[in-house]
Amino acid sequence: MKERETHRLIQEAIPFLLQWYDYNRRILPWREEPTPYRVWVSEIMLQQTRVEAVRGYYDRFLSRLPGIRELAQVPEEELLKLWEGLGYYNRVRNMQKAAKLIVEQYGGEMPSDYRKIRELPGIGDYTAGAISSIAFGLPYPAIDGNVLRVMSRITCDTSDISKEATKKYWRETLLELMPERCGDFNQSLMELGAMVCLPNGKPLCEQCPVMQLCRAFQEDKELTLPVKAEKKERRIEKRNVYIFRQNGKELLHRRPKKGLLAGLWEYPNCLISAENLPEEFLPGGSKRIIKREMKKAKHIFSHVEWHMDGYFIEAEPLNQREEEQIIQEMMRLTETESNREDWVFANKEERTQEYPIPAAFEKFKRKGETE
Numbered sequence: 001m002k003e004r005e006t007h008r009l010i011q012e013a014i015p016f017l018l019q020w021y022d023y024n025r026r027i028l029p030w031r032e033e034p035t036p037y038r039v040w041v042s043e044i045m046l047q048q049t050r051v052e053a054v055r056g057y058y059d060r061f062l063s064r065l066p067g068i069r070e071l072a073q074v075p076e077e078e079l080l081k082l083w084e085g086l087g088y089y090n091r092v093r094n095m096q097k098a099a100k101l102i103v104e105q106y107g108g109e110m111p112s113d114y115r116k117i118r119e120l121p122g123i124g125d126y127t128a129g130a131i132s133s134i135a136f137g138l139p140y141p142a143i144d145g146n147v148l149r150v151m152s153r154i155t156c157d158t159s160d161i162s163k164e165a166t167k168k169y170w171r172e173t174l175l176e177l178m179p180e181r182c183g184d185f186n187q188s189l190m191e192l193g194a195m196v197c198l199p200n201g202k203p204l205c206e207q208c209p210v211m212q213l214c215r216a217f218q219e220d221k222e223l224t225l226p227v228k229a230e231k232k233e234r235r236i237e238k239r240n241v242y243i244f245r246q247n248g249k250e251l252l253h254r255r256p257k258k259g260l261l262a263g264l265w266e267y268p269n270c271l272i273s274a275e276n277l278p279e280e281f282l283p284g285g286s287k288r289i290i291k292r293e294m295k296k297a298k299h300i301f302s303h304v305e306w307h308m309d310g311y312f313i314e315a316e317p318l319n320q321r322e323e324e325q326i327i328q329e330m331m332r333l334t335e336t337e338s339n340r341e342d343w344v345f346a347n348k349e350e351r352t353q354e355y356p357i358p359a360a361f362e363k364f365k366r367k368g369e370t371e
Helices: 001-026 036-046 052-066 070-074 076-083 091-104 114-118 127-137 145-155 164-177 182-195 322-334 349-353 360-368
Strands: 235-246 249-254 267-270 290-295 299-301 305-317 342-344
Touching: 001 145, 001 164, 036 052, 036 070, 036 091, 036 127, 070 091, 091 164, 127 145, 127 164, 127 182, 145 164, 145 182, 145 249, 235 322, 235 360, 299 360, 305 360, 322 342, 322 360
Parallel strands: 235 305
Antiparallel strands: 235 249, 235 267, 249 342, 290 305, 299 305
């Protein structure tokens, strides 16, 4: 009985959602020319990132890498630089792995088969559904947090949307009900969840095209749905971050190839239990040094928070021998086990063009450039 009612509600909602989408959808570059590649790039970028933040990155990315072959061939360091600031860098690494497979197995063209798309690295059920429906017109759902929230409220479903069983249920349910305009239908649900059926507060029910059908609205439960288990608390790490500058160049360190922010460049840093930089840090103590604290910063990852104290250090120009001594001392101070080639003094142009520095250090990066 409940399943029949759920089907009825969704089927009745479809024409209202499509009409609303036609007149209210945001004009976005990837929607105006929804090729498989453009849809793919946009959907990966939009994971964990707001639409407005993605626009500039998307244009820059497409300008440099207009197709799958270019993505497959670009050097990883340049690829990570294009992604700098978006975070979750494994997303773009997996995109390149998938691009290489597409070139090898499908002649550089995204396959027009849901299962083959789903098998590509970094592509899950949602992204495969989005590419299949929007780019190829194939009747597959694209279930993300927005869609789960909309479905939970329309049908007054109290299942925990963080559970895989709930996601599977809605994938199977919507798969049976996909209309001819499947891509627009998927996007109407995403758009409604992003613009009207809002999370973390009161949704804009008076603007909703299916308000008259929505069971949560009728039963005054829109604020209690969807049901979602609380996330585990993130671990907090307190860290010191050092901006060491000499002769217009700043010291950077490349992180290990595995783990958090793998392979990216960073300002030297360490857990705050390490002692602060001593005044006699420079070789022989003969070079003038300016050292001062910078404003604190915080960066949130999915499982850990960095609470950072920044130190800006500037010295008179160093010769090569002194640079090497500084690097060795910084390796000791930060307790970093890495190779010498993972350390570099880079000028502003090099930091801007060549070395991908993650958003975690953005405040220190901007502050250091104004010093």
